[in-house]
Each structure stands twice: as C-alpha cells, then as structure tokens.
Amino acid sequence: MTTAPRLTRRTLLRATVAAGGAALLSSCAGGASGGAVDLAYWNFFTGSDGELMVDLVEAYRGEAPGVRLTDTTLMWGSPYYTKLAMACAGGRAPDLATMHASRLATFGRDLLDEWDRDELAARGVTLDEFPQPVQDRVVIDGRLMALPLDTHPLVLYYNTDICERAGLLGADGSLSPIRSAEQMLDAGRRAAEVTGATGIAFGAADNFASWMVFWSTFRQLGGEMLLPDGGPAEVDRDAMVQAMTFMHDMCDGTIASGTLDGPAAPAAFASQQAGFLLIGPWEVTTARTAEIPFSMTQFPLLYGDTPYARADSHSFVLPSRVSVDPAVRSAAYDMAVSMLRNSLGWAAGGGHIPALSAVAESPEYLAEKPISNYRDAAQVVAFDPEGYFSGSGSTLMSRAGQTLQGVNSRALTPEQGADDLIGWLDQQLRLGSPL
C-alpha cells in the first residue's frame, strides 16, 4: 500500500491545473497561427427570406475561405434595432449588419461608419447603379451610410383564376389596369362574388400591412408628413382623411375583412378565399408553396398621377466600433459587394427588386415572372417620413397601426383616425429628439 504512488487530492488538482493551462496555451497558439480574419455579420431574416440569406452568406464563404464568418440572425423589428443600437453604443457591434434604409435617420448620425466610395469603386460598385429614390435615402449629408441590397414595395397579388371568372383579366391574361380607388374597390367586390368570401386579403389588424397601404395612398394623394423636432407635425390632414376613408371603405367585410391579422391575410389568399392580396413582395413564397394560379403587379394608381408605393430597402451598414481592423473592414466590403452581385437568387426567391442595376437589368431577372412585373415600382417608391421614431418596425409604424386598425375595424371614423394620429405625432415631437 505505501509503496504504490498515491493519488492525493493535491496532486490531482495540480495535474488538472497544469493540463488545463497547457490546453489553453495550445488553443491560443492555434488561433494565432491560422491567420484568418474573423468577420461578424448580423441580419434579421427568418422564414423563407432567411433561407435565401443563408445562400448569400454561403456563397461568400465559398469565395473567401480565409475569412472566419459568424452570421447571426435576430428577430425582425424593434428588438433587432434595439440590440444593434446597444451594441453600437457599446462599441462592440458586428463588422457588418443589415438595416432598413428607413432607419438611417437614427443610426446614420453617430452609430455607423460611412462607406468609402473609392473602396466600393475598386470592387466595381458605384452609386449610380442604384435607383434614384434609394440613392436619395441612403446618402445622408453627402455621406453614403448604407449599401442597398434591394427595394421591397407594397405590391398587388392577384389570383388569375378568380380574376378571370370575375372578368377582371385583359386579353393577355394579366390584370386589366386599375386606375382609380373606385376601380380597385369594384375589382374587390367582383372577386368577392366569385370567392363567396372576401375579395381582397388584407392584414387589417396588422400594423405593417395597414401602414403600407395607408402610406402608399396618402403619398398618391399628394400627402406630405414633416416631423420637425419640437413639433407640431406638418401633415396634410385632408389627404390623411381621404387615405383612411379608402381603407375604411375597403374593409367593409365584403371587399376586405376588417379584422384579418398579419399571418391570416396571406393564408386567406393562399387558400383562394380572396382574389387579391395587398402586402410586400416577400409573400410570393407563400403563394408559390400553395401552388395557386397567381400573378403580381405594381400597387395600382388609385389617386393623382404618380403610382407611389410604400417601400423600404434592405441594406448593409458598417456599425462603428471602438477599433477597426483594416483586414476585417476590407472583408466586410468584400462580403457586402459579394451579396449585391449574387442578389439574383435573393430577388427571384423573395420577390425583392434588386438594387444593383447590373442584376435588375439582367435578362435572368427580367425572365423571372411574376416578380419582375413590378420592377418599375423602384422608381416611384415612397419611403417612410424622416424622423427618429419612423421607419420599418418603428414606433410610428406601431402607433399609426393602432389608429389604422381602429379605422379598419370601424371603431374610428377616418376623421377621428386622422386627428388621433396627428395628435400623437404632435405629442411625440414635443418630447424632443434623442439624437
């Protein structure tokens, strides 16, 4: 017993510490000898868009084997922007991130670095390759703050079978042009006669869908919304009342339901309970999966003479960091440009209009039906009003959504709705900007 080497508690602890230390040292050495660049990328794409984004990320991984890329997908909407703002404020943000162009008013001031146009030109990308309205939105005080990947406007989906039976198709099998609000409502009524349910599937109880339809019609009516710090809001009340009247009239229970929620609207269209669907182009996947006969077109001209459609752009930004490693920054440029170049799959699968003209004008994209039908919408996009609380997934969209839901469900008249929204805007502006 005494001659055998005894394993005491102390020797065991010593051995463990020594082994652990050795392992730690060797792992550090391994990390340093690899010489790879670590690149962190954040995005908010889940569902079908998420799969397409993974394709873009994988394509870049294939192009740059020397880059160790970590891609993180977070929940879309205000939680994403909260996390990103906090990460930026703490100086430990990702190297590259996705952002809606409409959110640049808040982030563009202090939290992001601008894109160096010479660096982009060296990679073959120049600003004039993007649609003018999108350029206007991503350049702030002459600095390019975001690199647009796409434009995604409000579009009109239609079921070709139902519309044919309702006599709404032209000789070429596509939807006969709709040129006024009355024609739109009438088309909805006729589609409802065919389906026996409703004519237009519309997320009346959904903030996002309601805001998109409201902002498109409001802009077509010539409405403007300026949000000066300190208030009051400079808003065209008559246009607001008229836009809300259109939504109120549409949600009469026959043309469209006044209570359909966000996920239920595409589901109603996919199950052929409605002849039309009003939402962004990303629901093309839902319609394709359901294998229904459908097509898509630009949101029609209901009022005035410019067919404005509420839109936003997914774009890439460079969050500010405490220290920037040039090799990592260079990899971030490479990755963003790679994703722009490969955006045909993104467009074809997700319905988004590619921002880069080289892709948007390519024969491959033009051959993609029905999604290239509404490519002209990129020239008449209506971005959200500029303000720190405005944009996709913002407080404005959420709060305006509350008002619009009230109008859609007929709890509010259009006049009450307009006063409610303007009253809130004034109050919000009085609080002062956090910028």
Next chain:
Amino acid sequence: MSTSSTVRDPGATAPGSTGPQRADRRTGRSLVGGRGGIWFVLPFMVVYAAFVLWPLLYGLGLSFFDTSLVSDESQFVGLDNYARLLGDSEVWRTLWVTVLFTAGSTIPLVAIALVMALLVQTGVRGQWFWRFVYFAPFLLPVATVVLIWQWLFSGDFGLFNGVLTGLGLPEVGWLTEPEMGLWSVIILTVWWTIGFNFLLYLAALQGIPDQLYEAAEIDGAGGWRRLFSITLPLLTRTTALVVVLQVLASLKLFDQAYILYRGSGGPGGSATPILQYVYDTGFVDYRLGYASAISYVFFVLIILIALVQARLSRRSES
C-alpha cells in the same frame, strides 16, 4: 404561513429544561458574530450590488440627464424629465392600464384560487390530479402560454369564436376590439398564474388542525358554518399574503401583453402597460434618461402601495 406551527412554537420552548442548553450552544459557535460569516454572505452581496443596487443608483442618476442610446453626448437637465412626464398623457394612460389590469386580475386570481383550493380540499377523489392540473399552467414559459392563447383568441380561426358561432352567438374580437384587448390579457394571466395562489391556499388549508372542525361538528355546525366561522377566518393571513404578492406581480405586467400583441400595445393601445411604455421610450425610441424618470415615478408609486398594504395588514392583525 401555517397556523399550526405558530400555535405549537411557544409550547415547545416553554419547558425550562431544554431552553438554556440551546442558548449555550448558540453562544459557543455563532456564525453571526464570528468573522467567518461575511465570507458566506459576500458572494451574494457582490452579485446583488452589481445587478440590483448599482443599476438602481445608476438609473436614478440617468433620470436627471437627457441620455440617449444613439447619441454620444448627454447633458444634465435637472428635473426636466420629471416635469415633462407630468404633461405626457401617455404616461398616465399606460399607468391607468396597469392599474386596471392589477384590479381586474387580482380579484379573480385571489377569489378563484381560493375556490379551487377549497374544492380540492373537500376531499374529491384523485387529489394529485387536481393539484397537478391547476398548477401545471404556472410551469409553462410565458412565450408558450401566449402562443396557445393567440390561437384560442384568433378572430377567424380561434376556438373561442368557433364555440360562440356554434352556439349562435356573435363573434368577439378578442385581440382586435379596444374594449376586449386588456380583458384578453387578464383571462390569459388568470389561467397562467392562478396555480401559485392555489398552492398557497391549499398549503394553508392543510395547516388548519382537524380538531377544530371535529369540535365544531360536535357542536352541530354545518358545512357552510364551518367554512365561514373556521376556514375563512384562519385563512386571513394567507389572504393578506396572497393579495400583496398578487398586486405586486400584477403591477409588473409586461411580458405576456408584449408578446400577445407583438409589442404593438394591443388594439388602440388598450393593453399597453406602463412598463412597456418605459421599454419603448428607452429602448425603441432610445430616450434612456426620460425612461428612467418614468420608471422611478412608477417605483415610488409601488413603494407607496406596499406601505399602505403593510399598514392595513398590521391593523387587521392587531
């Protein structure tokens, strides 16, 4: 909590023989007086200071600045934030929503929990089953609970509206009507958290000595008489505890309402609690200083409520 133990304790220490011995042992090796005690408390104190005390002080400091999440500079603004919130109708509106929720949820959460505990205590068969069924929802995470209820409440496909239609009644916009928005949150919360109050009541009921009931029965008291003269009076302390815990829990309303309406605040904002307004102000609109001021006003209100409740329960005891 249990009445029986408070009755027994004085009796146990009364015999003189055991008392002094116990006291001797305590003075010999006490952790309280010795130097060793601090090391046992320190880990907790460090965590408590870092994650509770420091943020509390830091937040109080923030409320005097116009600190923003998206801007580097911030300025001392004195009491401006507090002055501003007095005129911010959204603060008072959301505070009222929180108060309504607290009143609307505390009453059923206490009353129904008591009835459920009494029913189980009457000796129905399969006690374990009822205990489990009543308590099970409390074990579910909030996201799961809300997901289930979103489907139940759904306007077009929901079970509730399906049943109403089947009975020939009109559909209810559980999640779309401003009048219903907060009630849907209350119904969900009652289902979800009633198990906890139920358990407290059940434990208290089991602590009531049987001989009290036996004596009452011999004196000819019926079931109702025993309920009102023995059970309910002996549950007074438990009720006070349950009400205090429930009021404080209800005032903290945030997660279920936030998830149920995906952060939108419900139809017409009818289900926006003040904590969501604090969250939105601070993290969505990036106005951290102002959000801190609102949360401190709410904090003071909660302390006032707790003090009033403490005084009321002390008076009822004496």
